[in-house]
Amino acid sequence: MTAIVSLRGLRKSYGVGTPVETEVLHGIDIELAEGEFCALIGPSGSGKSTLLNLIGLLERPTSGDLAIAGSETAGLKEQALTVLRGRHIGFVFQFHHLLPAFTALENVMMPSIIEQGVATADAEAISRDLLLRVGLKGHEHKKANQLSGGQQQRVAIARALSRSPRLILADEPTGNLDTHTADDIFALLREFNRERGSACLIVTHDPRLAARCDRRIELVDGRVAHVSSA
Amino acid sequence: MARPKLPFEFLVALRFLREGRMQTALILLGVTGGVAVIVFLSQLISQLQATIIDRVLGSQAHVVMRPLEEANQRALNDPASIAVIEPRAQRLRSIDQWEAMVKLAEAQPRVVAVSPVVSGPAFALRGRASKSVALMGVDADRYRRIVKMDGYMTRGTFHVEGTNAIIGIELAKDLGVTVGDKVFVRAAGGRDELLQITGLFDIGNKDLNRRWVFTTMKLAQSLLDLPGGVSNIDITVTDIFDAQDVSERLQAGSGLTVDSWMTTNSQLLAALRNQTVSNNLIRSFVIVIVALGISSVLVVSVVQKQKEIGILRAMGTSSNRIMGIFLLQGGLVGFTGALAGVGLAWGLLQFFSSVYRTGDGAPLFQPQLDTGIALSAALIALVVGVLAALIPARRAAKMDPVQAIRA
């Protein structure tokens, strides 16, 4: 099976060249297979979000190798990273992070608008369908901030899926939702993962949800402490 | 609501502007006011200047050739007073070989019309009234291209022959005469003639309406004792601001005294120039203030939109496109403000032109907007908007997406 994400000896330091330089990740080796549904767990401050941002190409590692969908990223320019990110990766953040000036439908279409330059009819059809799938039919034209927290997270999931990325990175997607809503959101991610084969890497503090993943990677103090398969 | 039609950068720029309602309204107000001030002032000043120049040149030749002034240099051997030049007592003289001089003038580039004039002082007498006048012997066909007399005629046409004369309305009033009446004219040398009035003019200048008496060249020559001669040659040029140039070249070519309206009205020109300088100063200040306004509002907006910028980056937007979004906001604000500003300036012109009128009730200036002024103001506002957005846009592009997402 090919790897969608492959990390070898990945290190990340903050404040490089200053007296407060601190290494947050001390050499991480992880492979994530295509279509894998994987939880990233660990105590607060262990480096989960940092790792996710590195994999999402939002930050650059201090050293080590990182390949996404077979492309080594070390030598790439910002522009190339942007393209790679746009093509292969969908994000779901803890605090929904929708664009408040846009409607639910427009938020879902946004990745496609960014790639194509304009909103195409195809993108609209796909986005409407996704909103239907996440149970938001009739809410298409509401502004993002007119939706409840759970609804916003559903929009965020639809948006992450809108260009059928091969990898979805979710940083505590259910973090500030009640248990019932959290289960729904998690079930949605699982459903899309099975249906479309998008690999998912989900940061969560919820052991119940982690237990329902194919694999659990536990970070402690910037190191992989434990890996367990279902 | 259909899916958005605009290209990505436009779509986001417009939404960001719409979202920051109050800020956008304020910044638009600033640009609108600034553009309106610039357009209104420029329009007003250029029109007033045009009107002033028009008035001055309405009764004056652009360039006048005269005989070389005879001057006595007093105490020639005293180097300290060499600059003291004293003209001799006035005596009418003709331009030597004036026909050749007319040809010379006509051959000059940028010369539109040339008219020889026989002019000199005289008295107009009727009953017990005696008025000092300036006799103007002209060829009407030539002279109407120097001073547009046809437009000034209130009675009769601008046409002289035999012993006919055309006089101004003020002189007619002073003497109590009108078209069809006769006036006795006596020149300084004592020669006289009874003239028949065939036309009246109103040149818009009381002094000239009181002084000018048009006759044929021949009649003026005989009255002023200037047989076959002319006292000056009047010239019209294509562009009024070419007058000085043309006059200097004619002076060099003819050896005569040649003056342009620009030297005879040098104080007026200096005043107009000062006005233009202060107008430019005001404009520059307004542009700088508007630019600072746009810039500071956008800087604030970049900070406020930090999260959105991070989201857009995470979804595959390059930093260059983020920069484009903010440049576009500057341009949109500049352009929209310019349109509104031109509209406001138009309104101001309508209002003030109906309020401010000259003594005789005519509007002091025309309410029309010059398209050149309006277009250049709009263009400047657009460019200033984009330039003012440069610093905020670069800040937005440099913003760390992770910073925004972690918050």
Ligand SMILES: Nc1ncnc2c1ncn2[C@@H]1O[C@H](COP(=O)(O)OP(=O)(O)OP(=O)(O)O)[C@@H](O)[C@H]1O
């Ligand atoms: N920009 C930064 N500069 C300096 N240190 C940072 C920066 N970002 C993160 N850190 C540090 O890196 C460490 C890991 O942070 P990270 O956010 O990855 O933890 P986490 O596992 O996601 O924690 P949580 O579960 O609370 O979200 C923390 O000690 C944090 O203080």
Ligand SMILES: [Mg+2]
């Ligand atoms: Mg975290």
